[in-house]
Every structure is written in structure tokens, then in C-alpha cells.
Amino acid sequence: MRVVRAKHAGVCYGVERALDMAVVAMMDEDDTHTLGPLIHNPTVVKQLEEQGVKVAKSVDDIESGIVVIRSHGVEPHVMQQLKDKGLTVIDATCPHVAKAQRSAGELRDAGGTVIVIGRAEHPEVKGLCGHAGERAVVVADVDELPDDLIEPVGIVVQTTESKEKLEAVVEAVRARGIEPVVKNTICFATRQRQNSAADLADEVDAIVVIGGKNSSNTTHLYDICKAHCERSYFIERVDEIDPAWFAGCETVGVTAGASTPDDQICAVVDYLETL
Numbered sequence: 001m002r003v004v005r006a007k008h009a010g011v012c013y014g015v016e017r018a019l020d021m022a023v024v025a026m027m028d029e030d031d032t033h034t035l036g037p038l039i040h041n042p043t044v045v046k047q048l049e050e051q052g053v054k055v056a057k058s059v060d061d062i063e064s065g066i067v068v069i070r071s072h073g074v075e076p077h078v079m080q081q082l083k084d085k086g087l088t089v090i091d092a093t094c095p096h097v098a099k100a101q102r103s104a105g106e107l108r109d110a111g112g113t114v115i116v117i118g119r120a121e122h123p124e125v126k127g128l129c130g131h132a133g134e135r136a137v138v139v140a141d142v143d144e145l146p147d148d149l150i151e152p153v154g155i156v157v158q159t160t161e162s163k164e165k166l167e168a169v170v171e172a173v174r175a176r177g178i179e180p181v182v183k184n185t186i187c188f189a190t191r192q193r194q195n196s197a198a199d200l201a202d203e204v205d206a207i208v209v210i211g212g213k214n215s216s217n218t219t220h221l222y223d224i225c226k227a228h229c230e231r232s233y234f235i236e237r238v239d240e241i242d243p244a245w246f247a248g249c250e251t252v253g254v255t256a257g258a259s260t261p262d263d264q265i266c267a268v269v270d271y272l273e274t275l
């Protein structure tokens, strides 16, 4: 069976940067925390914990030492709470997320409704809402648009969302006779991975998507693959693979979310090549 890896797959710039910053912090200070899991990859988070990086669920759980802000960023009031506690803050917010936060703040200052496209429970979206202010509304899909939009309407997007969803929301707002101010904050790494996954899924008999089940960008990759290739499989670890998935396949594709390190991708590729 031929195994083809997507041209763009796996750890992105922002995740790599956050991991590097956490490792450097840990080498400087034994008492190092991350506010929430550093990345949406349980295997990597466990490895960091084994090396001494503690995962705090909230600001209340951290009394001393260093706290690393993950690539998803935080709400402004959370950053302030950490500083008020006298903690050393290492801000590993991805620069693309920081740009999206600034965009949300600009839309807030314009004074109307700020539509934040993304999953309400996702930490990046919570951070964006914190910057977008009281008139922020989170929309996971176009059918969640509220009836009462206050002009000027601004739109900002979770960095890992798909451009199709952004376009659908923009069109739905226009259909109400409102021209929104659109900040396309979908990051380049996400678009590269989505386009590569779609291209590969078109060519292969089956495709494996690797990443944390709690990872938004990996979930989107899986949805894209599924739309292009019926035999798409979403796994976190190589031992979840069932060889029966690939019965009759000549070519299998492999792609991975932005929080999936290369060793996890290689393990899957190596295993598939033995089938």
C-alpha cells in the first residue's frame, strides 16, 4: 500500500513557538505552569507534565512561579489577574491570534455587533470575545446568526476556521442589507493544511487525520477530508488504527493537525507502510 503524506501537515509555527517557550521556561524555573493544556494534543501535554510543567485549570490554581500563556491566548482580564498575583507571565499567544485579538478590539471600538465565528467553548474564541467586548456574539455556523444585529457589524474569525464558513456568514449578513466589516483572521498555516488535505483526499483511497480530538483545526481537517474522501479516519494515536479500514486500498493519505508533532506523524506513516 502506498502511503502519501500531505504537503503541509503537522505542527505549525505558533504551536512550535509555544512549545519552545514552555521548555525554556521549565529549564529556568521548576515552578512552571501552563494555563490550560499548552496545546490540544494529550500525548504532548503528558510528556510536558512528566518533565515537570504543571497544567493549571484556572488562575486560582497558580500561586507562584512562571505561567505560560498558550498559543490560543486569553481574555484581557485573565492576563491582568495573573499580573496582579505577581506571577511571571510568558506570553506564548501565537502572533496570528494576537492579530485576531487586535482586530476584535478594533471592531469593538467601532461600536456595533461583533460576530466572532468559532466554537464558543474554545479558549481562543473566549479570548477573542474578551477583546471584542460586550456586543460580541459567537456564531459556530451561519444558522446561529442572531436576529438583532446592531450596525456597524464586524466579523472576526477563529484562526482555525474554514474560509467557506466565513463566506457563508458574510453572505448571510449581506442578505439582510448590511455590509459587514470583515477581518479575515484565518491563519495561513490553517489554510495551507486545509488545502493540502483537500488535494490529497481527492487522490487517495483512504486518508488518516492525526490530532487531538479536542483540536478545532484537526476537526476541520477531518471534515474537509470526509467531504472529499468517504474513507477518512480521525485518530489521536497510531494504536487506534484498524487495518481493516484499508481493505482493498492502493493509496492511503496522511495528514495532521497543527498540534501534531512529526514523531506522531512518522509513527503512523511507518505503521501504514507495513500493511
Ligand code: SF4
Binding pocket: 012, 013, 014, 015, 071, 094, 095, 096, 097, 159, 160, 187, 188, 189, 190, 217, 258
Ligand atoms: S494554527 Fe495558526 S493561529 Fe493557530 S497556533 Fe498555528 S500558526 Fe498560530
